[in-house]
Amino acid sequence: MLKNLRVYNSLTRQKEEFKPLNPPYVGMYVCGPTVYSNVHLGNVRTFMSFDVIYRYLMHLGYKVRYVRNITDVGHLLDDGTDRISKKARLDNLEPMEVVQTYTNDFHDVMTLFNSIPPSIEPSAIGHLMEQIEVVKDLLDKGMAYESEGSVYFDVETYNKAGNNYGELSGRVLDELMAGSRDLDGQDEKRHPADFALWKKASPEHIMRWDSPWGVGFPGWHLECSVMSTKYLGANFDIHGGGMDLKFPHHECEIAQNCCSTGQKGANYWLHTNMLTVNGTKMSKSLGNSFLPAELVSGDHPMLDEGYSPMTVRFFMLQTHYSSTLDFSNEALKASKKGYRKLMNGLRNLKQLSYVPNEEVEINEKQANQVNKLCDNCYSAMNDDFNTALTIGHLFNLTKKINNIHTGNLQPAELGEEIFNRMKETFLAFTEEVLGLKDEPATNTNGLIEGIIDMYRKAKTEKDYAQVDQIRAMLKAEGVVVKDMKSGIDWAYEE
RNA sequence: GGUCGCGUGGCCGAGUGGCUAGGCAGAGCUCUGCAAAAGCUCGUACAGCGGUUCGAAUCCGCUCGCGACCUCCA
Incomplete structure (x- = not known):
């Protein structure tokens, strides 16, 4: 095993020698998609990058546990509505139908691009109990507070306790207020940078669960802390995701981890860059995104x-x-x-x-x-x-x-x-x-047609040696020649 | 406004102090019944200005241009 692997660690902003905690085992967590619509090509890039990282680590002989989650709740839009819920209402579906539809799509697409499935693919809803436990723990430790039925992480208290909210993204807490957008529930918070651990569900909100703080749903950042800890431990090797998740998502994860387990989670934080179109980030909201299927079909x-x-x-x-x-x-x-x-x-x-x-x-x-x-x-x-x-x-x-x-x-x-x-x-x-495989450059039907033409010609010329040879060759490839009164055609062997 | 990053030959894209990146396109050559494939050779690039250095695409400064993030995003 060659062990001089070096990785760029976003947390320290430098390349470091990769030293797993418990070789030959490696724990890797990657933030997966929110399954409220089809994955686009930019999403695919990130998962493909980690697919190669996963493959290379295995090639080096590491035993990798690769955990990539499915976000099926709690990822909100600007107006405070849940992405999944909104899609479910629009399409008149159960939220879990939306989740299933786009999880299937995601899997299909990753298979199409020859990506290896992760070792574990946990979902947020499947880990509600664990999330509620962490919220309780953070409240007990005084790192969170309840407000109007929601629970928020207390960033200022966190920093006063000697931590550094912003260490990953290079943000300074005092400067975080400027330029921030108007978001739902902003006035319930003590500090604009505080983020939701648990959100109260409004009456029309269809994804809702009981909790010690009333009916609601978990905050987006919590699931990754909970699931990475559950499957990889409080301290593991690699945490990955797109660059756009660095702040606030991964920053919040670190804060939650530090308070609930005393550790930051991963030793190495890897971030993949964006796919752009004419120099601008590909994103659904900008309308410049391609679906993988569109790319393949043109x-x-x-x-x-x-x-x-x-x-x-x-x-x-x-x-x-x-x-x-x-x-x-x-x-x-x-x-x-x-x-x-x-x-x-x-x-x-x-x-x-x-x-x-x-x-x-x-x-x-x-x-x-x-x-x-x-x-x-x-x-x-x-x-x-x-x-x-x-x-x-x-x-x-x-x-x-x-x-x-x-x-x-x-x-x-x-x-x-x-x-x-x-x-x-x-x-x-x-x-x-690299996960590249040979794929046929042309459609085989055209090729078969061409061979059938030669067959037809040989038949006309009564060159039966040639006729037999062509027929045998096609049969060996699972194609049978149909010699009918009306003409010559072919079919796949049944 | 804050934080961070980028600007490489016709195009894409590696490369962080001296050592041919590579691919695509283009030119020439070899092989060859024809065509192709393949091989060989070629362009000599690092946004601009200034500095450090024996030596800079690579380090420093300034200028210009572009982008990402700043609680929607992989």
Whole structure:
């Protein structure tokens, strides 16, 4: 296991050596989606970034418990209405129907982009009791107060106790009032920065539960504190999420954790940057977001054509997770070609195996280059999961692979050890770590039609050897030729 | 207004003091029945100005431009 992995920790604002608390175990918590509508491509970017992080940690030999939650309650809109409730009312559905619909969508989309499901996917509603317990605890400790049936976290008291609300996001409490928006329940708070642990439910609010403070629902930030602690412990390794969650969401989590468990939660806080469109953050409220399905089909005014899931995955991984990634048709088109080049290399590699040749001497230069490129893949990923740089090294390896494929370089020139290392490394990084897989570039139907045409021609020319051969070939691939009086057609073998 | 970040060749995008990133597009060449694939070679870029240094895309300062967050967001 290579242990010189370094990660950028938002909490300390620097790259640090990654040292798990209990190796080989690693605990990682990532804030998942609020399931009130379809996930858009920006959401996907974040989860894909953590998918690669998850994959790489496993590749290094760590046993990772990856927890990614589903937010199904408590995430409010500006006017104080719950996102899920609002959607349920609009569509005349049970809130849990909304939750189920968009949880399914989320799962489908992540599968489409070849992401591995997390180890545990807990939901906020499923952990109401635990949340209520934490609210009680925070009240007991004097870190929260009840007001008009709601319970708020007392940020000033928290800071006076020697803590630093704002340590993650670099905010200063006294400056937090300026520019803040008018939000529901603001006048119930002692300080504008105080945040809800438990909210009283208005009569029309349909998502409601009993609590010691009356009927209500949990605050948004509480669920992540509760569920990360429950499944990973008070102190665990990695907490991730989008940059836009750093404040207030993660800041609040840290505050809650510090008070309820005495620990900040994660040692390393990782934040992924935003997907932008023409330089502006992609978001539903700005109306510049794409649904993954639209991207794949190309059915969107801003899209020239559809882009396959793996093209999109490749496109996203060509940029470091902490940089903004600007969406454009031109960039996607370039990625489409680049992705295919990499996949052609992958396919070539899979056909290659070591061929001993005593008459060939080891080409030290080539062997060293290949060996170095393999090292480079590791050093790139070890440097804060630099997938963009890793892909660059993989392209350089592709050139070596293609040189062998075309006969310009012999496996024996590399030596068996290096040749095998090249094969293992390339396969591991493309498929296992980056999660890229070969996907058909064209639709197979067109291909089958073309072969059927040849079949038809052979039949006309009574070239029965050819006819039999084509029929056998298609059958081997699960396609049967239908030779009817009316003509020739094909069907999938049943 | 506060906090933070960014500005790299035609495009995308790595790179934080000296060592070819890479992809796409373009040019040339090799291979080749044709076509393609593939390989090789090429452009010589770091917003502007000033400073530190033997040496700066990389550090410092200023200017310009862009963006994110500041209780909706991955």
